Every structure is written in structure tokens, then in C-alpha cells.
Amino acid sequence: MESPVPFLPGSFSDEETSLLKRVMDSLPDGVYIADRERRISYWNNTAEYLTGYRADEVVGKQCCDNFLMHSEDVGCLLCEGDCPLRRTIEDGRMRRVDVYFRHRGGHRVPVEVRVAPIRGTGSEVVGVVELFNDNSRQRAVRERARELARFAFLDPISQVGNRRYLEQQLSQHLDQYSKFGNPFGIMLADLDEFKKINDTHGHVAGDAALVAVARTLSNCLRASDVVGRWGGDEFMAILPGVTGEALARACEKFRRLVAQSTMRLDRSEMRATVSVGAAIVAPGDSPESLLNKADQRLYTSKQSGRNRVSL
Numbered sequence: 001m002e003s004p005v006p007f008l009p010g011s012f013s014d015e016e017t018s019l020l021k022r023v024m025d026s027l028p029d030g031v032y033i034a035d036r037e038r039r040i041s042y043w044n045n046t047a048e049y050l051t052g053y054r055a056d057e058v059v060g061k062q063c064c065d066n067f068l069m070h071s072e073d074v075g076c077l078l079c080e081g082d083c084p085l086r087r088t089i090e091d092g093r094m095r096r097v098d099v100y101f102r103h104r105g106g107h108r109v110p111v112e113v114r115v116a117p118i119r120g121t122g123s124e125v126v127g128v129v130e131l132f133n134d135n136s137r138q139r140a141v142r143e144r145a146r147e148l149a150r151f152a153f154l155d156p157i158s159q160v161g162n163r164r165y166l167e168q169q170l171s172q173h174l175d176q177y178s179k180f181g182n183p184f185g186i187m188l189a190d191l192d193e194f195k196k197i198n199d200t201h202g203h204v205a206g207d208a209a210l211v212a213v214a215r216t217l218s219n220c221l222r223a224s225d226v227v228g229r230w231g232g233d234e235f236m237a238i239l240p241g242v243t244g245e246a247l248a249r250a251c252e253k254f255r256r257l258v259a260q261s262t263m264r265l266d267r268s269e270m271r272a273t274v275s276v277g278a279a280i281v282a283p284g285d286s287p288e289s290l291l292n293k294a295d296q297r298l299y300t301s302k303q304s305g306r307n308r309v310s311l
Helices: 014-025 045-051 084-091 136-150 163-180 194-201 203-220 244-259 287-303
Strands: 030-035 040-043 095-102 108-119 125-134 184-191 226-231 234-240 262-264 269-271 274-280
Touching: 030 045, 045 108, 045 125, 084 095, 084 108, 084 125, 108 203, 136 203, 163 184, 163 226, 163 234, 163 287, 184 194, 184 203, 184 244, 184 287, 194 203, 203 226, 203 234, 203 244, 203 262, 203 269, 234 244, 244 274, 274 287
Parallel strands: none
Antiparallel strands: 030 040, 030 125, 095 108, 108 125, 184 234, 184 274, 226 234, 262 269
16 A cells, blocks of 8 residues: 655655655655644555554554554553653654554564654644664664674574573683672563464474573663573573663563564464563672572562463
């Protein structure tokens, strides 16, 4: 479905409108236009590429329908509350904000969003235009995957580091802590009821859930953090230079982002949650003792009802 280009000032011929659409479709940013009710009337090619949603799936929907599930850094949904589009419609001011949206594949993607008002002939706000692009963290994730593949450290399903890579990184961080006192924390995350997902939806859906969780974990952490698949449905992250409070915030942010996401299957949608256990390195820790602390807390999260963090 070819979407029109509404709200552009002046009168344009069909040829000029076609040219404007080609220009907007060639931009490196995702672009969409919405009216005062936040109903989307234009969705460019880059928006399709970044989100996985085609224009014919989006045009006519409202951003508050929450199909992208925009959320702030701590995982709180914006479309139901502090929506930057709604605020710009109300006050006519431009805005820039870092948010996460849900990709059609189910994982979370960090983007920089810029919102600007579109004004009518009487200077009233008649709509808004939003531009968004993946930020440096996303590009760093792709570069890291290429680097891991070169050294046989890449998990083929989740496209994050494998267990061998994590063991090497953990040993290096412990060595740095022993020599120089550089603190770090580790996070163990387990996909809740993974067997049930496989039994109910099949192994293809199980693999899709692993990919979505891995990408969300990679996207919500810093470029300097280490992310990998520890084995089965369990993932691990190493976060250098964090305090216990910062580690707890990172774990909770990840848990929320996964819980608020859905993965699209052929005829349905699937939700997943994670349980998380975390630990800060302490004097005398070995890889085994540090992992054992995080694993015990992960077990506590599982026994306490799943979809929670223990630190």
C-alpha cells in the first residue's frame, strides 16, 4: 500500500508529490507522519526496515495502539503516558528523546527519536512528523557480532557470544579485579518456561524467543558490557565498573523490556519473560564462586514466581 504524504504546505502536482515521496523514502532515518489524533498516514521505507513493519500494516493505526510499544530507558511505556508526539501536538515544541521500540520480530531496539510539529496555514498544529534511527549502541552490537564470528566466539542461534567467549571474558575481568581492583557485576538470565514455548509453539518459535531475548539484552546494555549465551535458555552479561545499585537497575530494565515485548508467529503472538540473578565481584571470588552466587539468586527468582530480579 503506497501511503500519501499529507500535511505538506502548499499545493503539489502528482509529479511533485511522487518526487517528495521518493526523497523521503531515500532518507537514512525512519520517518512517519501522524495527525492530531496520532493516526499514522505516512511510513517511509527506512521505517519499514528499522521496525520490520510494512507501510500497509501501519498506515491508519494510531501510535497509541502501541504496536511499537515505545518505552523509556527504564522500560516504562510512553504511548500510554508521557508520549512525545502527544506533547508536541499540545505545545508545538520540537523534541528529541532516546527510546526503545519493539521490532516486529519481538526484540527491543534503541533509537533516537526527533519529533516536530506540522503547522497549518493559521500556524495551528495539524500533525507531527517523527524521525528515528538506530543509535550507536545498535551499530556496536552488529560490529561485535562480526568480531565474535571471526574468532569462533559467536553463538549461531542467538548471534551473541558463546559460552567459550563468556568464560574467557569472565577470567579476564577477574584477573583485572585481582590486579587493579576494577569492579564488575554479572547477570544470569533464564527464559521462563522455555520448554513450554517449544512444546506449544515448536522449536522455531523457541529459537525466535532466544533471538529476541538476546537482542533485547544486547540493546539495553552499554557497548562496553559483555553479552553471551551461557547455554540452553540461559544468558549471561558482564558489566564492568558497576555498583550493586547500577547492576540492579540494569537487570530490572532488561526484565521489563522483555516482559513488555511480544514475538509474532505465523498466526499469533507469543510473550516471554525472564528471571534474573546477579552478583557483584568480591575479594577471593573465582569464576565458580561468582557464578554460583548469581545462579543461586536466579534460582530464587524462579522459585519466587519467575519474571523477577534477585541480587
